[in-house]
Amino acid sequence: MRVIVVEFEIKKEHVEDFRPAMIENADTSLKVEEGCQQFDVCWDSEDNTKVFLYEVYDDKTAFDAHLQSEHFLSFNSMVTPWVASKTVTAWEKAYPKN
Helix, strand or coil, X not given: CEEEEEEEEECHHHHHHHHHHHHHHHHHHHHHCCCEEEEEEEECCCCCCEEEEXXXXXXXXXXXXXXXXXXXXXXXXXXXXXXXXXXXXXXXXXXXXX
């Protein structure tokens, strides 16, 4: 299983726009991407500009398909100007195995 962790810092003036767009992207990923097993969206409880994603895909191929999906490309194009910083890391899930 491929685990993707994304940390965003959103520009203050775009926080309220980013939230529903991020939820819609996560929801669509779970509904239409067979290889997407989990997509958690977390807001920092003390700093509303910070967002943490925990995504689980069947494998690297499934994640690469996510990056090429129409809904992700549209989302990414829309939110990129709203983002102050973004860090993406990839992990291999060791336990528990699904």
